[in-house]
Amino acid sequence: MAWFKRKSPGLLAQQKKEMPDGLWVKCDGCGEIIYRKQLAENAHVCNHCDFHFRIQSKEYIELLCDFGTFREIDAKLEPVDFLNFKDSRRYEERLKGAQKKTGLIDAIRTGTAKIKNIPVVFGVMDFAFVGGSMGSVVGEKVARAIDQAMGLKVPLIMVCASGGARMQESIVSLMQMAKTSAKLAQFSDSGGLYIVILTNPTTAGVVASYAMLGDVHLAEPGALIGFAGARVIKQTIGQDLPEGFQRSQFQLEHGFVDAIVHRKEMKNTLVKLITFFL
Amino acid sequence: MSSYVLDFEKPIVELEKKIAEMRAYSVSENMDMEDEIRRLEKKLEKLMEDTYARLTRWQRVLLSRHPDRPYALDYIERLFTDYVELHGDRHFADDPAMVGGVAKLDGDPVMVIGQQKGRTTKQKLHRNFGMMNPEGYRRALRLMHLAEKFHRPVVCLIDTPGAYPGLGAEERGQGEAIARNLFEMAHLKVPILAVIIGEGASGGALGIGMGDRVLMMENAWYSVISPEGCAAILWKKNPSEMIPTAAEMLRVTAPDLLELGVIDEVIPEPMGGAHRNYNAAAQTVKDRIRFHLNALKKLSPAQLIGQRIEKYSKIGFYKEN
Ligand SMILES: [Zn+2]
Numbered sequence: 001m002a003w004f005k006r007k008s009p010g011l012l013a014q015q016k017k018e019m020p021d022g023l024w025v026k027c028d029g030c031g032e033i034i035y036r037k038q039l040a041e042n043a044h045v046c047n048h049c050d051f052h053f054r055i056q057s058k059e060y061i062e063l064l065c066d067f068g069t070f071r072e073i074d075a076k077l078e079p080v081d082f083l084n085f086k087d088s089r090r091y092e093e094r095l096k097g098a099q100k101k102t103g104l105i106d107a108i109r110t111g112t113a114k115i116k117n118i119p120v121v122f123g124v125m126d127f128a129f130v131g132g133s134m135g136s137v138v139g140e141k142v143a144r145a146i147d148q149a150m151g152l153k154v155p156l157i158m159v160c161a162s163g164g165a166r167m168q169e170s171i172v173s174l175m176q177m178a179k180t181s182a183k184l185a186q187f188s189d190s191g192g193l194y195i196v197i198l199t200n201p202t203t204a205g206v207v208a209s210y211a212m213l214g215d216v217h218l219a220e221p222g223a224l225i226g227f228a229g230a231r232v233i234k235q236t237i238g239q240d241l242p243e244g245f246q247r248s249q250f251q252l253e254h255g256f257v258d259a260i261v262h263r264k265e266m267k268n269t270l271v272k273l274i275t276f277f278l
Numbered sequence: 279m280s281s282y283v284l285d286f287e288k289p290i291v292e293l294e295k296k297i298a299e300m301r302a303y304s305v306s307e308n309m310d311m312e313d314e315i316r317r318l319e320k321k322l323e324k325l326m327e328d329t330y331a332r333l334t335r336w337q338r339v340l341l342s343r344h345p346d347r348p349y350a351l352d353y354i355e356r357l358f359t360d361y362v363e364l365h366g367d368r369h370f371a372d373d374p375a376m377v378g379g380v381a382k383l384d385g386d387p388v389m390v391i392g393q394q395k396g397r398t399t400k401q402k403l404h405r406n407f408g409m410m411n412p413e414g415y416r417r418a419l420r421l422m423h424l425a426e427k428f429h430r431p432v433v434c435l436i437d438t439p440g441a442y443p444g445l446g447a448e449e450r451g452q453g454e455a456i457a458r459n460l461f462e463m464a465h466l467k468v469p470i471l472a473v474i475i476g477e478g479a480s481g482g483a484l485g486i487g488m489g490d491r492v493l494m495m496e497n498a499w500y501s502v503i504s505p506e507g508c509a510a511i512l513w514k515k516n517p518s519e520m521i522p523t524a525a526e527m528l529r530v531t532a533p534d535l536l537e538l539g540v541i542d543e544v545i546p547e548p549m550g551g552a553h554r555n556y557n558a559a560a561q562t563v564k565d566r567i568r569f570h571l572n573a574l575k576k577l578s579p580a581q582l583i584g585q586r587i588e589k590y591s592k593i594g595f596y597k598e599n
Contacts, residue, residue, distance in 0.1 A: 074598075076598055076599045077596050077597070077598050078596060078597040078598070078599070079596060079597075080595050080596060080597050082595040083527070083529060085527055086527065087512035087513065087527070088512070088513075136594035136595050136596045137594075137596045139593075139594055140594050140596055143591055165480075165481075165502045165503075167502060167503055167508060167511065167512075167528075169502075169595070170501055170502050170527075170528045170529055170530075171500060171501055171502055171528075171529070171530075171534075171535055171538060171540050172538060172540065172593060172594060172595060173502050174480060174481070174484055174501070174502040175484075175540055175590065175593040175594070176593075176594065177456075177457075177460060177481060177484060178460055178464075178484060178487075178488050178590045178593075179590045179591055179593055179594065181457060181460035181461045181464055181488075182460070182461075182464035182465075182488070182586070182587045182590045182591065183587065183591065184461060184464075185461045185462070185464035185465040185587070186464070186465070186587055188461075189465060204453075204481070205480075205481060205502075207453035207454075207457070208452070208453040208454075208456040208457050208460075208481045208485075209456075209457050209460060210457070211453075211457075212451075212453050212454040212457040212458070213457050213458070213461050226448050226453065227441070227443075227447075227448060227452040227453035227456070227481075228441070228443035228444075228447070228448060228452065229443070232443045233443045233444060233445060233448065236442075236443050236444060237444055237445055239445075241445060242445075245445075245448070246448060250449075254449050254450070254451065255451070256451050256454055
């Protein structure tokens with residue numbers, strides 16, 4: 001139960017006036033109003049219903065990597081509008097808008113890091129940047145992260161969050177599926193350990209490439225994971241989809257996820273896995 | 279001759295009909311109309327050259343979907359001898375949208391895999407309109423591994439409106455099936471030649487489309503999304519009007535993809551498209567397959583895999599400061 005309910009209505013109303021915007025957040029899982037700071041202290045998980053709020057690369061780095069160990073690589077790789085793609089807006093403007101809004105250059109950050117003192121290469125996608133879509137920069141950074149892990153002979157950890165391929169890069173974005181998968185085949189042949197963390201949502205082109213090619217697939221609870229969009233499937237088959245369709249539990253039951261791991265347990269789980277394999 | 283006529287084909291088909299009628303008339307009436315016939319034939323030639331030199335990208339998409347266009351099995355029949363189809367993925371089912379088996383190309387053994395559409399309503403349903411379930415990809419992979427074991431090259435014929443967006447397909451891991459194929463094709467020890475013969479819709483096409491060489495027919499399309507899908511997302515107010523624009527923006531044609539470095543070669547089609555002459559279309563495809571397989575068979579498995587991974591690693595456009 002929310003603690004503020006115990007307070008008198010008068011006090012609440014008074015506080016409300018003073019409270020700056022964005023101090024509270026409503027849980028999508030249970031509808032409870034949660035104090036933002038409290039949420040951050042709880043790994044951005046609702047302490048009432050365990051709903052995992054969507055978080056970005058910065059938070060995942062803080063949660064999973066040892067403090068201050070993440071060293072970003074290829075941070076200067078920038079997307080370009082090589083097709084002069086234009087719908088209601090130019091792709092170039094869309095990119096600039098997303099960069100300004102998120103402070104990121106594209107939808108993934110990669111780097112070297114330590115997890116409980118174990119050196120790894122760590123990649124994490126940002127859904128906030130054009131829906132975490134995979135274009136040339138994402139593909140190239142994943143490929144280089146794989147090279148880095150191969151060179152350093154360390155595990156590769158990839159936190160996925162993506163709506164799929166980036167339409168504005170057309171066929172070249174599709175080819176990033178081939179590129180990342182090809183590099184992963186090479187990495188696997190070299191004996192490299194690759195652990196995928198599936199977060200909400202991981203879909204389409206990323207699912208049909210590096211998100212489904214891990215030695216181990218971990219998923220956050222309730223994450224949407226699938227290839228085709230639910231709306232398209234519904235239209236095609238003309239029937240409603242079952243409750244929980246394409247969620248973590250569905251993928252676990254159908255054999256595509258090794259384990260569903262609570263965000264607060266993720267780091268410990270990674271350590272247990274890495275220390276087994278290495 | 280074609281039973282279905284696209285809008286831009288109409289003047290051509292009409293003129294052809296006129297020439298045929300005139301020829302029949304000159305025979306039955308025993309009249310010399312050669313001059314007039316020759317004049318019309320010249321006109322037809324010019325009309326076709328003009329029409330096909332100026333096709334928009336969307337018109338090429340329409341040609342790639344022409345109901346009379348040759349499908350995978352039409353090519354397989356003309357390219358190879360001794361074809362024996364091998365069914366099933368050994369896990370769940372057979373997928374009739376993905377065909378394949380052993381065959382011989384001028385006596386040389388080849389594993390051929392193709393995405394197959396149906397022509398009649400019954401066939402269309404049987405082939406699920408050329409949309410694969412995960413079993414299709416797993417069937418293709420099984421055949422590739424079989425080819426690898428016996429050192430046979432693989433030829434993949436691509437023609438699909440996409441992987442099937444179905445409940446069962448998701449339950450059985452459509453994404454994983456495609457991803458697995460890309461992963462396995464990357465380090466397959468035998469040559470892989472992919473030919474886009476019709477529609478190359480997104481991951482559904484790429485699922486058997488990773489090759490040492492990727493060839494594409496002149497009137498095929500290949501993209502991350504169909505022009506219709508793209509228009510529906512980007513222009514919600516008037517999607518159907520914007521489909522041709524989407525095709526332009528996406529650069530879906532073979533010359534576009536050659537320019538972008540995604541394919542290695544454009545295979546010319548008979549004037550007017552492959553559906554106007556199956557044998558001629560198949561002959562060109564056969565010549566190009568033979569040419570590339572001859573070049574690839576000189577490479578060791580390590581060279582093949584190394585060059586294949588390198589080829590895909592290089593695709594992408596970005597800035598680095
Ligand atoms: Zn909650």
